[in-house]
Amino acid sequence: MGALTLSKVTKSFGKTEVIKGIDLHVAEGEFCVFVGPSGCGKSTLLRMIAGLEDVSAGSVTLDGRDITNEAPAQREIAMVFQTYALYPHLTVRDNMSLALKQAGESRARIDQATARAASMLALEPYLDRRPAELSGGQRQRVAIGRAIVRTPKLFLFDEPLSNLDAALRVATRIEIARLHRELGATMVYVTHDQVEAMTLADKIVVLRAGVVEQVGSPMELYNNPANTFVAGFIGSPQMNFLKSAALDGRGETTGIRPEHLELSREGGRIAGTVSHVEKLGGETLVYVRTELHGLLTVRLFGEHDYAVGEPVHLTPDAARAFHFGPDGQRLR
Numbered sequence: 001m002g003a004l005t006l007s008k009v010t011k012s013f014g015k016t017e018v019i020k021g022i023d024l025h026v027a028e029g030e031f032c033v034f035v036g037p038s039g040c041g042k043s044t045l046l047r048m049i050a051g052l053e054d055v056s057a058g059s060v061t062l063d064g065r066d067i068t069n070e071a072p073a074q075r076e077i078a079m080v081f082q083t084y085a086l087y088p089h090l091t092v093r094d095n096m097s098l099a100l101k102q103a104g105e106s107r108a109r110i111d112q113a114t115a116r117a118a119s120m121l122a123l124e125p126y127l128d129r130r131p132a133e134l135s136g137g138q139r140q141r142v143a144i145g146r147a148i149v150r151t152p153k154l155f156l157f158d159e160p161l162s163n164l165d166a167a168l169r170v171a172t173r174i175e176i177a178r179l180h181r182e183l184g185a186t187m188v189y190v191t192h193d194q195v196e197a198m199t200l201a202d203k204i205v206v207l208r209a210g211v212v213e214q215v216g217s218p219m220e221l222y223n224n225p226a227n228t229f230v231a232g233f234i235g236s237p238q239m240n241f242l243k244s245a246a247l248d249g250r251g252e253t254t255g256i257r258p259e260h261l262e263l264s265r266e267g268g269r270i271a272g273t274v275s276h277v278e279k280l281g282g283e284t285l286v287y288v289r290t291e292l293h294g295l296l297t298v299r300l301f302g303e304h305d306y307a308v309g310e311p312v313h314l315t316p317d318a319a320r321a322f323h324f325g326p327d328g329q330r331l332r
């Protein structure tokens, strides 16, 4: 249940085409994450799947059924928003059960579904509270609970964690991953956050300006980016881009991740000066200013005492380098 197919899906606002003919298949039970820079169309695409936005051309099918023109309520899809969208005057219990009540489900069925969702999300102590009496993390769990009780074929999440603080984001992220395992449901998730995309996704879809740049598992995208855009987008801190002419001359640009640049005080391929150091506890990021390649980032394991202004050398691990042509496409 919950196989989703987009065929040549296009969206225009007036004369501006913001989604440009997207083809995508999300398999039953898959966790699919849309990433891409601000304004690339992630939310618009998700809203079209939900039926909250008309599709200008193309089709959306769910388990083989064409839902392109169906009303949102008919689609058997539940959406969780960044802003929770809870009813302030209703208790947690009533917020979670409202959709089932409106669908005319029996009292017994409603109670059972609400109890199950409350238990999965550890919300039992809060069932009689109203949203204003909950923390942000608890409110988002209620919003997720409201989606679960409906047992939809497909869950959609639009940046559900972005209003939470760092610790709660991690906890809720782990909770969403656990829910996905327990429910075995198909989920499509929009985020800006690298770590969320890498840790939650079976499949990441990288979007740019309404077009799919690459689709693959997190490690496929990390190890095998198709172009400089995907290479720069997946991985944090960002991949370094060096001028190939000054290295081995393969292609136009050489990509090397911060963890694959060796830093030394005595000798190496590229000379530079330490411009900034960030000690993160378990790792240290050293930013090195170079004449030919600009500012490069090095990631070191553990704590290091490089000082700003210190002359250093860098050596790329040639076996881990990526080569790109003048058009930004990867050379194989």
Ligand SMILES: Nc1ncnc2c1ncn2[C@@H]1O[C@H](COP(=O)(O)OP(=O)(O)OP(=O)(O)O)[C@@H](O)[C@H]1O
Residues within 6 Å of the ligand: 013, 018, 036, 037, 038, 039, 040, 041, 042, 043, 044, 045, 192
């Ligand atoms: N109702 C609308 N009318 C006109 N243009 C719109 C409308 N909604 C979105 N857009 C435009 O469509 C493009 C895609 O917007 P969308 O919100 O889908 O991007 P996004 O990738 O989700 O961005 P963000 O990460 O910032 O939320 C943007 O250029 C946006 O300005």
